[in-house]
Each structure stands twice: as structure tokens, then as C-alpha cells.
Amino acid sequence: MTATRTAYKWVGTRPVRHDGLDKVTGRARFGADFATAGMLHGAVLRSPHAHARIRSIDVSEALAVSGVKAIITGADLPELDDNQVEGGEGNATYRDLSRNILARDKVLYEGHAVAAVAATTLRVAEQAAQLIRVEYQVLAPVLTIEEAMADDAPLLHDDLFTSGLDSPPKEPSNIAARHVTSRGDPDAAWEEADLVVEREYFTKAVHQGYIEPHAVVAQIGEDGKGTVWGSSQGHFVIRTLTANVLGWDPGDMKFIPAEIGGGFGGKTTIYLEPLAALLSRRTGRPVKMVMTRHEVFRATGPTSGTWMKVKMGARKDGKLVAAQAWMAYEAGAFPGSPVGLGVMGIFACYDIPNVYLEGYDVVVNKPKVAAYRAPGAPMVGFAAESVIDELAEQLRIDPVEIRLRNAVAEGVRAVYGPKYRKIGLVETLETARDHPHYSAPLGPWQGRGVASGWWMNYGGETSATVNINSDGTAVVMSGCPDIGGSRASLAQMAAEELGIDVHRIEPVVADTHSIGYNDLTGGSRVTFAVGMAVVSAARELIEDMCSRAARMWDVPPEEVEWVEGRAQSVSGAFPPLTLEELAAGSARTGGPLSATNTVNPRGVGVAFSTQICDVEVDPETGRVTILRYTVAQDAGRAIHPDYVEGQMQGGVVQGIGWALNEEYIFDGDGVMENPGFLDYRMPVASDLPMIDTVIVEVPNPEHPYGVRGVGEVGIVPPLGAVANAVYAATGKRIQELPMSPVKVLEALSSG
Amino acid sequence: MKYQAPTSIEEAVALLSSDPGARVFAGATDLIPQFQGGRPEPSMLVDLKGVPQTGVLECQNGYWRVGAAVPAARLTSHRELVSAFPGLVEGTSLIGSDQIQGRATLGGNLCNASPAADSVPPLVALGATAVIVGAAGRRSVPVSEIVIGPGATSLHHAEFITEFRIPVPARGCSDAYERFIPRTEMDIAVVGAAARIRLDDQGRCRDATVVLGAVAPTVAEVSAAAEILRGRQLAEAPNCKAFWEELGEAAVASCNPIDDKRGTVQFRRRVAAVLARRTVATAARRAKEAI
Numbered sequence A: 001m002t003a004t005r006t007a008y009k010w011v012g013t014r015p016v017r018h019d020g021l022d023k024v025t026g027r028a029r030f031g032a033d034f035a036t037a038g039m040l041h042g043a044v045l046r047s048p049h050a051h052a053r054i055r056s057i058d059v060s061e062a063l064a065v066s067g068v069k070a071i072i073t074g075a076d077l078p079e080l081d082d083n084q085v086e087g088g089e090g091n092a093t094y095r096d097l098s099r100n101i102l103a104r105d106k107v108l109y110e111g112h113a114v115a116a117v118a119a120t121t122l123r124v125a126e127q128a129a130q131l132i133r134v135e136y137q138v139l140a141p142v143l144t145i146e147e148a149m150a151d152d153a154p155l156l157h158d159d160l161f162t163s164g165l166d167s168p169p170k171e172p173s174n175i176a177a178r179h180v181t182s183r184g185d186p187d188a189a190w191e192e193a194d195l196v197v198e199r200e201y202f203t204k205a206v207h208q209g210y211i212e213p214h215a216v217v218a219q220i221g222e223d224g225k226g227t228v229w230g231s232s233q234g235h236f237v238i239r240t241l242t243a244n245v246l247g248w249d250p251g252d253m254k255f256i257p258a259e260i261g262g263g264f265g266g267k268t269t270i271y272l273e274p275l276a277a278l279l280s281r282r283t284g285r286p287v288k289m290v291m292t293r294h295e296v297f298r299a300t301g302p303t304s305g306t307w308m309k310v311k312m313g314a315r316k317d318g319k320l321v322a323a324q325a326w327m328a329y330e331a332g333a334f335p336g337s338p339v340g341l342g343v344m345g346i347f348a349c350y351d352i353p354n355v356y357l358e359g360y361d362v363v364v365n366k367p368k369v370a371a372y373r374a375p376g377a378p379m380v381g382f383a384a385e386s387v388i389d390e391l392a393e394q395l396r397i398d399p400v401e402i403r404l405r406n407a408v409a410e411g412v413r414a415v416y417g418p419k420y421r422k423i424g425l426v427e428t429l430e431t432a433r434d435h436p437h438y439s440a441p442l443g444p445w446q447g448r449g450v451a452s453g454w455w456m457n458y459g460g461e462t463s464a465t466v467n468i469n470s471d472g473t474a475v476v477m478s479g480c481p482d483i484g485g486s487r488a489s490l491a492q493m494a495a496e497e498l499g500i501d502v503h504r505i506e507p508v509v510a511d512t513h514s515i516g517y518n519d520l521t522g523g524s525r526v527t528f529a530v531g532m533a534v535v536s537a538a539r540e541l542i543e544d545m546c547s548r549a550a551r552m553w554d555v556p557p558e559e560v561e562w563v564e565g566r567a568q569s570v571s572g573a574f575p576p577l578t579l580e581e582l583a584a585g586s587a588r589t590g591g592p593l594s595a596t597n598t599v600n601p602r603g604v605g606v607a608f609s610t611q612i613c614d615v616e617v618d619p620e621t622g623r624v625t626i627l628r629y630t631v632a633q634d635a636g637r638a639i640h641p642d643y644v645e646g647q648m649q650g651g652v653v654q655g656i657g658w659a660l661n662e663e664y665i666f667d668g669d670g671v672m673e674n675p676g677f678l679d680y681r682m683p684v685a686s687d688l689p690m691i692d693t694v695i696v697e698v699p700n701p702e703h704p705y706g707v708r709g710v711g712e713v714g715i716v717p718p719l720g721a722v723a724n725a726v727y728a729a730t731g732k733r734i735q736e737l738p739m740s741p742v743k744v745l746e747a748l749s750s751g
Numbered sequence B: 001m002k003y004q005a006p007t008s009i010e011e012a013v014a015l016l017s018s019d020p021g022a023r024v025f026a027g028a029t030d031l032i033p034q035f036q037g038g039r040p041e042p043s044m045l046v047d048l049k050g051v052p053q054t055g056v057l058e059c060q061n062g063y064w065r066v067g068a069a070v071p072a073a074r075l076t077s078h079r080e081l082v083s084a085f086p087g088l089v090e091g092t093s094l095i096g097s098d099q100i101q102g103r104a105t106l107g108g109n110l111c112n113a114s115p116a117a118d119s120v121p122p123l124v125a126l127g128a129t130a131v132i133v134g135a136a137g138r139r140s141v142p143v144s145e146i147v148i149g150p151g152a153t154s155l156h157h158a159e160f161i162t163e164f165r166i167p168v169p170a171r172g173c174s175d176a177y178e179r180f181i182p183r184t185e186m187d188i189a190v191v192g193a194a195a196r197i198r199l200d201d202q203g204r205c206r207d208a209t210v211v212l213g214a215v216a217p218t219v220a221e222v223s224a225a226a227e228i229l230r231g232r233q234l235a236e237a238p239n240c241k242a243f244w245e246e247l248g249e250a251a252v253a254s255c256n257p258i259d260d261k262r263g264t265v266q267f268r269r270r271v272a273a274v275l276a277r278r279t280v281a282t283a284a285r286r287a288k289e290a291i
């Protein structure tokens, strides 16, 4: 399969998305929209303490409340062993996953679920939950990496022994793992550097901030079989995790996906699903559970706060000779931060001969982290891109130019192992350099920053089916929830292959009983991997239809070709057969027209993005305003440019929020102080200018249409780009996010 | 929770007197989020919007009557009110989003008693009084005396505000309000500052009131402002002239802020000085046009 064709009828166009009308008219059904007869409502009792031992739980008073049908606690879940969860995006063992769903002997963060109640109304469930008596022995919370790594730190888990050390530790600690990667000899290479910059950086835990809270309805029968409705980033994986946490068989439950109101990685794991399923099993009635926004913030995955030390050395000409980084990531209450991806990503944009990287996965009394758009990469991007900016400035080299001099390209070996295939970092840098934005004038207290970013992207197990209806329309079925416009893109690729109008194709996300297994919607994989399966299925269908035509005409199959939605005889001896005709007559030619393809693709296209940010800083208040922002990102090929641009813009906006104002704020006891959108300050529309996008297309040769994932890399550069812009505007390098007005004003008044 | 919608002051007072757990509301944009956040619910909610006096909006005998339950959207689209009190309308227009604007009221903003309420500094700067009714009858109280601390007012049970009375601005008089938030909207003031400035015919400051929000348990008046500004030419951007510095220092001296998730003591003090200057300059520019 190679990307040879360049002129397309549907690929690269901007048709109205198939799910668009339902979404703008409010007809689309999201997680919480589902209801069924006889339904009970569930509520969760959560820990008020960040760190405490559970002495006892007494549910008797709550159970006695009229309308309460069942209450479950950690003791109702089977004890699981340390097997690693597979298929999910976060790292966890089943033992920890189970304890995150319902605490057992200890609560490890404020908001940790302790019990769940099912009752006839939500109000009764909530009130009964408050009547559950939990006796806690409150322990000192561990809230920062520094505290957690200290020798005398209180332990979250007294059986946690650091993995990855040179010799196995004798004592437990809060450090779950150490990851080391190196190449060359950095210690010797510093000598070759004309300039070495070494800095320290901090970032805070931030939330994915999806607008739709987690929601689920489960209906499990006496035979243990049932149906679960809900929104997630992958109902097959959610089903497996739910079943395994409950000790059930995944095949016993049908998971029906709802429309999803954002996930950004945060809906790749389970919270409510096992609770609703078990409560339903216990009561014999459907159980609905919906989180409040407070619960979403307090109990679902933020991504890690981090502490990083980075050292880079360059020659006078800007060539990087050595780089070293020490990174520690908060995992939250249980091991499994994305620090390994931070280690992979920190210098992935640059060809550096001597590198030493060390990453630490550290548990703290905060919610267990979950995947968030390019997990682990934005934070290290902040650190590395800030240091490179300093190198460029001190060496008097243009910041885009220094990146070009070190940029990775095809054939270069990535720090994390493989050789890069065809990639587009250089093209994004050149695009940024040549963009009018890059040379536009700036006023006083304004500054410009640039940064680049990497994301590896993912392939994953995939199935897709293409069915032709008797009227010649088609249904494209995938098993990956559509979080970014993937249905439209899949339909476009199918339209291109089949040669029919994209709106004669209905793309659907099928439930777990209607299509083969699919990994998560994650790793920017759907348009790439599911696209491959759809294209293969469509081609198989075309082959089938051509051979049916050949039989009807009694000619060898090579005598038939598929052109613009019709089977044509090469010799011209027969009038062509349209898709409609073939569909209408399929009963006589071998039965329904349908093809399924499964794939676990290789050849994932690595993505790069280069971004230019202009800010203005109010010197009297420290307020940072984003004036102008341009993104150049390699999409491989943009199947539906609107949704590629949307992903680029969305990633940037989330990155800007991370850079400027978003953070989890805790009081001294570890209670989150801002579990709502009022004080968890994501950017609002009026905060931002239009984010300008330039789609760079360096086709991925491993994909039939040249696709590489586009969903994640956009969030990697903004932290560094904004920080570099703030420096350019103020002369102050802020090494701790978020760059809130308080912090900027402090920096402005120092020295 | 019972819901009641009286249509007269007497009915409302009777309902409130009948139940010590009763509570009035207007837009409920503070109350509902508070219930959702776990605050106890009252036994009875008394909706004031049906009481006609709470919906007045008119200019009469030298003062404006602004009903306590008039939604923000009505105030911000009222041409004469906007030109009479641009600062008050500015503060009111900052409350929430379009949806919130359709419900939020001045009575609710004041009686919720948040130190950060955006319409309160301008109301105080304008010398507004609140008309209060209750079982003991009617009384008028300066708005500055209603809030006595975060979440606490001087109203007695079964009392509520029907309307605000604001003196019609004199010739050469105008007002302004500005707040600091890290974002551009949907946020709570970290610091707010209102100014009412009166200029003489030569454009010199004749009188000034500067009131700060979110820097103390209740709004804080910069009592030295009038003295510092009197006789000054104000209608230019704050510059390095000494009196602007003095105004900033006086603003800092009037603050008694706290460190919290929205800002530090140090930050609030510095920004109070900045906003006091900026808002005085804006009010003075407007006042000049009103000479």
C-alpha cells in the first residue's frame, strides 16, 4: 500500500459531518441522556480526607432508608492480583484499578470512592450515602513530588518497592519506578559544548476538562449477562476492564456507546461502570450513575504535576552535542504516571548524539492520573523548548533556525530507539519560519515565542465493516467512539474507494456485539488505523463486486474494473453496472454485499508540530494576553481538513490553559480547592484569538491515504511557546507553570 | 423545599414570618449553585420576582429607583440608566454569562454578600440606599451598611430589599468600574474598583469616591481618595504624577485582603492600586463629557 494517488474527489474536502445535525439540534444522545424503565440511581460516597486508613464502614443506617436498594463497598469487589491492565491508555495493575474504583483499607485522595448506593431516586441515594458511617484514621497527606521523595515521607503504600533501580530496594517508598535511557557519553560530551544551560522546571496537575461528566447505565440480569450504555473512548476496553474488576467474563456484557462529549484521554479508563454493573446485578434493576463536575475533578484523571531538571549543551553553531534530563511525575494515588512517555519525548525532536534520561514515577495523595492528550509530552516540551530558546538566545541564533539545525528527519535514530521513517518536523519549522506571522512587528510588552513538539501516535487492534444497502447506499461500521470527527473521515475514505457520494455513506460506531474488537480511541489512531481497515474492506467489496460483474458477463475478473462507483468492462463490450444495480441484484449474485477487515497496523506515522505564539503582558498586573497564534503541523494527509484544524486548535487551546492558568489547587490537608470551572481556569473563547492553522502534508507512506495521527501533538508545544513568548515580552524566564498573573507579577518585580 | 411566589410585599412578609427556615431569592444564580455545592436547603423559597415593587426601573424626584429583582439584562439594555451610571452597569454586565444576565439581580448580588460581588462597589460609590421591608415596616439603609461580612448581611429574618435608590448624577459627574480576573469572563473578581468622580466646569476634580471589592471582608472605601484627587486634572491616563502614586498608596492602605486560590495578599494590594488609578481615570473621562 503506498500513497501514490494525489488527486482525490472526497479525501481532502470538507463535507458536513454526518453526526453534525443531531449535535447542533440537541438530538444526539450523550452518556447521561440514556434512561430506561425501572431504573435506579446510584451515588458515590467519597473520602473527605486525602490520606487515611479506613477503620470501619457501617452501612446499616443508610441501608434502612426507604428507597435504598443496595450498597457496595470495596469488600464487594474481588481481590485482584498485580496483573498489568492491557489495552487501557493509563498504566495500572488490576489490583490498583480495583482499589481506585472502591477504596479498601486506605483512602488515598480526597474524593476517593468508598461506597456506592443504589436507590429509587438520586436524592435518596445521595442522602443515604451521607448516612454511611466511615471511621477514618487520618494520616499526613503527601502532596508534592519533593515531599513524596523525601526519605522520611509518609508512605501511601507500604508494599511499594521502586522498580528499575540498579539494585532492588530494601525499603518501600513512594517512588514506584525509575526509567533510564541513554546513548553516547554525555559526561564526556559536555566538553565539546561551547554553551551549556541547565534549568529546573515545575508543572502542576491539570485536568482534561471534557465538558461531559462520566455517565453510565447498566442493566445486568440474574444470569449475569447484560447491557451497559455510556460514553467512553473505547467500549471494548471499558468492557474488559469492568469485567475484570468484577471477576466477570467480558463477553457477558454488551457495551453500547453513546455520543461522547470530550475525553482527551480521560475516558480511557473506568470509574462508574463496575459500580453501576454490580449494583444492577445486586438489585436486578438498571442502575444509572452520573458524576457531578465536582466528582469529575476530584476523582477522575488529571495528568501529572512534574518536577524536571534539564541540561543541554550546544556548539557555537547551535548544534546540540549533549542533553540530560531528570524527570519526576506525579502518578496520583497509584503507580502509573506517563513519565515513560516523557522520557521518550523530551528530546524526540532533536538529533543529539549524547543523551542521558532518568524518569521517576511518584505516588502522591491526589487522584490517580489518567491519559491526557499526548500523555507525558507537554511537560517535557515546556522544559526542553525553554532550554533550547535560551541556547538560541545566548548563541544569537534564530530560535527556528537552531531547531532546524538539530531537527530529526528520516533515517535519524530517535532517542527512544527506532529510526524515524518519513516525518515532517523540518517542514513544520520551515513553514513557521516562512509564515508572515514570524516576521510581523511587535509592540512594547509584546513578545514572540516558538516551540516544536513530538508525538509518536499509535496503531492498535482494529476492525471495520462496510455494508452495502439494497439501494446502493453504504454503512461504514467501526468500533471506535468518534471524538474528533473520525466518522466523517472514515466515510470520506470509503467514498473515495467506492466512488460514491460521501453522504450516501452512513458511518456508525457499533456496539461490542456488532463488530470485532477495537482498541481505544486514543493515540490519535482512529483515522489512521480504522481508516486502513475501512479502505481494505472497501477494496475487498470492490473486488467482490467486480467478480460478480465478471460472472454476469461471463468474462474473466481481470476484464472488469471499478471506476467511479461502477463495474466497467475493460473492453467496453457491456454497459457498466452501477453500485445501485449490483446492490439491488445481490441476491442473485451471491448474497449481500459486505466486507469486514481487521488489522493491527504497523507504520504509524510520527507527528510533529511547530508553533508561534505572540503575547502581551500587562506590566502592572502580570496578566498575559495571547495576541496571535499560528500552528504548523504535519498531518500526513488531511482527510477532512476542518477536523484536522479543529484538533490542532483544540490541542493549542488546552496547552495555553495549562501554560497560563490551569492547575489543581489543594489546601494543606490535600482537599482540592477548585473542583469547578469557575476556579479551575480553562481558557474561555473570549480569551483567545483565532488559532491560525497551517496543515503541512508529508504523507505517511505506510497508509493508503498518507494519514498520520493528528489529535495529540498540538498540545505539546504550547507550554514552551507561551513561556518563550512571555520571556520575549518581559525578559523573565518563568520556570513554573501556570504562568498566572500572580506569578508573572512576582517575576516582574524580582531583580 | 417549598416554592412560594407572592405577589405583594405583605404576602411575602407573611410567608417569611410564618417559617424561620424560609429564604427569599430572585435570580437564584447564587442559591442553586450553593445547594449543588452541598449547602443546606431552606424549608421554603420565596420568589421575589412577582412582587411588583422589586421590578421598578424609573427616574423620579431626583433619584433612580432600581428594583432589587430586576435582571441584569434589563439594566444593561436601559439606555438612560447606562448613561446615568455607566460604572454600575459595567459592574452589573460583568456578572456571569448571557444566561446568567437574564436572571442575576442587584438584590441577589448584594445580599449574597460575597466580597467580590461586581455591582456592589459601584452601588456604594454612587451613594445608593436600599429600601428594606419586613414585619416591622419599611426602612432605608445605605448600601454600604447591608453587608457586614462574607455571607452575612444586616437584614433581619423576614426582611428583604425591594429597591435601590440612587441619586441622579450631578453635572460633571460619572462613574466607572473595573475588575481584575485572569481570564476575560466567567470568573470572579480578584480585585474590583469603582470610582465616582465629579469635575468642576474647568475639568478639575471636585469630589471623588473610590470603592474596592474583593480586598477585604466587605467592600472597602478608599477614604483618602477625595482629598488626594480634589483640584486635580484627571482625564488622562494615570502617569507618574505624585497624586496618582498617592491614590495607589491610599488604595493599598484601604485593603485588608487574604491569600486564597484566586490571589495573594501582595498581588491584591498591588492590583488594587492599579485598578484604583485606572478606574478613576475612566470615570473622570466620562465625567468630563458630562460637564
Ligand SMILES: Cc1cc2nc3c(=O)[nH]c(=O)nc-3n(C[C@H](O)[C@H](O)[C@H](O)COP(=O)(O)OP(=O)(O)OC[C@H]3O[C@@H](n4cnc5c(N)ncnc54)[C@H](O)[C@@H]3O)c2cc1C
Binding pocket: B023, B024, B025, B026, B027, B028, B029, B030, B031, B032, B033, B048, B068, B069, B094, B095, B096, B097, B100, B103, B104, B105, B106, B107, B108, B109, B110, B111, B112, B116, B117, B118, B119, B155, B159, B160, B161, B162, B186, B187, B188, B189
Ligand atoms: C456562572 C456564574 C457566573 C457568575 N459570575 C459572577 C460575576 O462575574 N460577578 C458577580 O458578582 N457574581 C457572579 N455570579 C453570582 C451571581 O450570579 C450574582 O451574585 C447575582 O447577582 C445574584 O443574583 P440572584 O438574583 O441570582 O441571587 P439569588 O441567588 O436569587 O440570591 C442570592 C442571595 O441573596 C438573597 N437575596 C436575593 N434577593 C434579595 C432581596 N431582594 N433582598 C434580600 N435578600 C435577597 C438570597 O436569599 C440569597 O441569599 C455568577 C454566578 C454564576 C452561576
